[in-house]
Amino acid sequence: MNKNQNRKEQLFSFIKFLIGWPISAVAIFFIGKIILSQFNLVKPYIKIPELFPFIAGVVCFILFYFGRAFVFKKLLEEKGHSIEFKEVSFLWGLSELKRFVPGNIWSFLGKAFSFSKKGVDNKTIISLIFQEIGLFIMASFLLSLFSIQFILPYVFSIHTYSIFAIPLITFSTFLAALIFIFNKDFFNKSKFRFLKNFLPSFSPYTNFVLLFITVVSLFLFGLGTFLTIASVVYLPVNFILPLIGFFVLSLFIGFLSFVTPMGLGVREGIISVGLSQILTLQLAGFASIFARIVLILSEVIFILLATFWKNIKASKFLKIENYIKNHLHKTILIFMFAVYVMYFSETSFLRYDNFFTGRFDLGNMDQAVWNTIHGRIFKITDPNGTDIISRLSFHADFLLILISPLYLIWSHPKMLLLLQSVVLGFGALFVYLISKNVLKNKNISLAFSFAYLLNPSLQFSNLYDFHPVTLATTFLLGAFYFLKEKKYLWMLAFLILASLSKEQIWIIAALFGVYLFFIHKKKLIGTLIIVCSLSIFYYLIVKIIPQVRGGEHFALSYYSDFGENPLAIIRNIFLSPSKIIETLLHKEQLIYLIRIFFPLGFSSLFYPIILIFALPDLFINLLSNNSQLRQIYYQYTATITPFIFISGIYAVVIVTKRFPKIPFRLFTWYILTAAILGAYYIGPLPGSKNPSISMFTNQLPQKETIEDFLDTIPSKFSIAATNNLGSHLSRRQKIFTIPVGIDKADVIVFLLNDSFAQPSLKAQIETAEKMKKDKNYIKIFEQGDFVAFRKVK
Secondary structure, three states: OOHHHHHHHHHHHHHHHHHHHHHHHHOOOOHHHHHHHHHHHHHOOOOOOOOOHHHHHHHHHHHHHHHHHHHHHHHHHOOOOOOOOOHHHHHHHHHHHHOOOOOOOOHHHHHHHHHOOOOHHHHHHHHHHHHHHOOOHHHHHHHHHHHHHHHHHHOOHHHHHHHHHHHHHHHHHHHHHHHHHHHOOOOOOOOHHHHHHHHOOOOOHHHHHHHHHHHHHHHHHHHHHHHHHOOOOOOHHHHHHHHHHHHHHHHHHHHHHHOOOOOOOOHHHHHHHHOOOOOHHHHHHHHHHHHHHHHHHHHHHHHHHHHHHHOOOHHHHHHHHHHHHOOHHHHHHHHHHHHHHHHHHHHHHHHOOOOOOHHHHHHHHHHHHHHHHHHOOEEEEEOOOOOEEEHHHOOOHHHHHHHHHHHHHHHHHHHHHHHHHHHHHHHHHHHHHHHHHHHOHHHHHHHHHHHOOOOHHHHHHHHOOOOHHHHOOOOOOHHHHHHHHOHHHHHHHHHHHHHHHOOOOOHHHHHHHHHHHHHHOOOOHHHHHHHHHHHHHHHHHHHHHHHHOOOOHHHHHHHOOOOOOHHHHHHHHHHHHHHHHHHHHHHHHHHHHHHHHHHHOOHHOOOOHHHHHHHHHHHHHHOOOHHHHHHOOOOOOOOOHHHHHHHHHHHHHHHHHOOOOHHHHHHHHHHHHHHHHHHHHHOOOOOOOOOOOHHOOOOOOOOOHHHHHHHHOOOOEEEEEEEEHOOOOOOOOEEEEEOOOOOOOOEEEEEEEOOOOOHHHHHHHHHHHHHHOOEEEEEEEEEEEEEEEEOHH
């Protein structure tokens, strides 16, 4: 009996050994064979990928695998097995690698034998594998909804699928998701009882969280596929969500194809057919195979990273690992910050490179900073004329002086764009700290930070050139955080930085003084802040700016309905409540308010006291006769956004006190849901309803040639340029904006593709044509829509 037992144990050990590294080695052989065979197919078309989307795609793929491993870890935890994530990642990844060996059973056996070493019995492993498959299928269904417009045209007419099929499929999928989440005893008495094996058998909330994590990981797969293909083949960015859904659908169908490992060949065929709607069939086939190769290589990188992570024993690395483990929320916050900064820096740079930025306003800011660092403090060329004037003629944004030393590092407008993205991204940290201070909960604090970075008003202001006041969003958040922490010197520092970004922010600074006086009972410092802030505001608006400008502040004309000077306007606003109410109830004003409050689920309105800080700019925007101030596409919400979030944070406190039975985690999911919906319906990101993607889809073919020519123009020359060239030529003392200054400039340059050109694009084209025939000018360069002239002296 003992001999038979020993033989069984030896056989079992041999099988375990066989399923271990030998099968993994065989899997690696097949991986190499797959890559080599497919590489020969793509070799004729391959080019050097664009670095940024390619690396981003690989990172997404790696995160996809880590996400799936994390789901398996959570499944194990729910069954009472606490195994470190790095251990689960290694064992899960190595098991998944075995699916490349013909016969998909190897990956299942690999999981069973690998996790049995950690004390997990085979019955539990089999159960978890089924549940993992169920989560994968349900998440794939949900994400595949994005791909309806790629799939249904093959089945229905456009009218049929848009009116009937889409609502039916969407409703059915969400109903299935609800059954999946609330599945307890649902299939017990059904003839489809076998389906229960694929359903997670935990609480509805746990099932929801597991499904959510699976959806996120699969979304990263779809995004990684899009970015990878887009690095070598043009894909329309406005189709990013449908394509992500379609790539996930192709993965799902490949997953169900047990004939080949991971649907090899099946998925490529589906992608090829789908992409043939927007690419040639040849290119679509290349794209599908290229994405497959990169995915496989990314999986190998994932396994190598998991192996390295599991086996590393270096003390410094272990300290970092322990820090991340003990500060997971901050680590995620840093990651979100990094993603935000990279995307918006890259996007802002693309806007600049393709001449979407202009003299108004990036060029004006760049010239003020460039002049300052060269000793001509706060000087610019009059944007509406040809004289050299002080920037103070328009705004008291002295912050430009403080940031001018950055041009000693990199004297370029892109430095301002980079600074703007970094500072705005940093605001997420203050949102997190304020929320943690008030709510004492890291999860909801992270949700508020995520909502902040996803906020449409913030993102639009980040994209629209550079404005010092945009930085005030973060500075005001910092000031409020230090106010809460009673670190008043730091509060003053951030408050001064914010106030130096634009003149009216001194009113907000005064309100901080009021808060200190009444709430913190700091009457002396509160009084000093109120008096100093209001005095500075008064002298800037009534005395200094008019004196430098030689007339009233230019923005006063926006409020001519209320008076002709600052004091009359303020007085009439307070004395005309009916007129104010009538103005605030206009459709345009209401839409503006909805766009501001919707991305946080209108939660800010439940605690309106903090919104008092936002009232100065809210009234400035709402009462103005300039409709641009009521758009979220510019910088005019910069000082409103921080208090929307602070009010939203305090609103959670109010609601939880009134309704203590509402689970706290419900607020977290509410904030996340509102943020995602706000980003989709209002925001500028690719995949939203009205994305700001012209920098991706409408790139200027001659941009490098034009930029090279512009760089050859000496800075000592005065230039008259169309607005879209202004930010590329503003590092000089004299730059004029066409039609102004043509007769005074040494060089005149046109880029005739701006639909917002002044006085009109047609007029600019006519002017350029006339100059070609004018003997007083010599055409020195022309390519496409760009033409340059030199004035004959």
